[in-house]
Amino acid sequence: MIGDIVGAPGRRAVAQVVTRWRAEKAVDFVVANAENAAAGRGVTAALAKEILDLGVDVITLGDHTWDQRDIVSALEKEPRLVRPLNFAAECPGRGWTTVAGPQGVAITVINAVGRVFLKPVDCPFRAIRRVLDKEPGLGKVILVDMHAEATSEKVVMGRYLDGFVTAVVGTHTHIPTADERLLPKGTAYITDLGMTGPRDSAIGRDLASVTAAMISGMPGKFEVADQDVALEGVLIDVDESTGKARKIKRVREVIP
Ligand SMILES: [Fe+2]
């Protein structure tokens, strides 16, 4: 599972790493958060296709879902693209998907967005619980991207879903956390995957313009930075017969 892909540098990192890791690290299935793939703001239909073509199996999104209006058509048609489940019921697209993984193993990916320091949305806990309790067609392997600002909200979601899903990973802050672990009932967990993009930046944006805006309090135009690019995320070893995780390992690949 790969942290937020930011702009062209992030897409370049995906292009250089994902296919190679399938061979080198025996990676069978890749989930990537792409809510910042289009110059930092959302993802377009064309870029979503590009990322899927680069070897990503399922794309998740977040609070930047609607930044690019043309994503609506892709959300309606592409089963490998999910937006947060707990958006309003009227929103196009899906909050979870089940796709065929390696050897025909059904893999479900669920995306939710937090409520702390973010726009009001439905309760992510109840929304995910409703899917797990009521929906037919869930895979044995269930991967959750909890896109949220507050570490506490992500920690609580991890423990709330422990034993019910294979993994709960956090996204959105673009800063990887060092708390990857197996929870007591077999769910792999990390509070934030980090970022796939330029690290010489303020969470992916040009440092000088973010600094000026922060100090002056005036709005600024934040271009995507381009130096010190890395892909960050986790490798999760899954027992597909039980749906439990065996191991979670934090990874970072710096792109030359
Ligand atoms: Fe976000």
Ligand SMILES: [Fe+2]
């Ligand atoms: Fe993000």
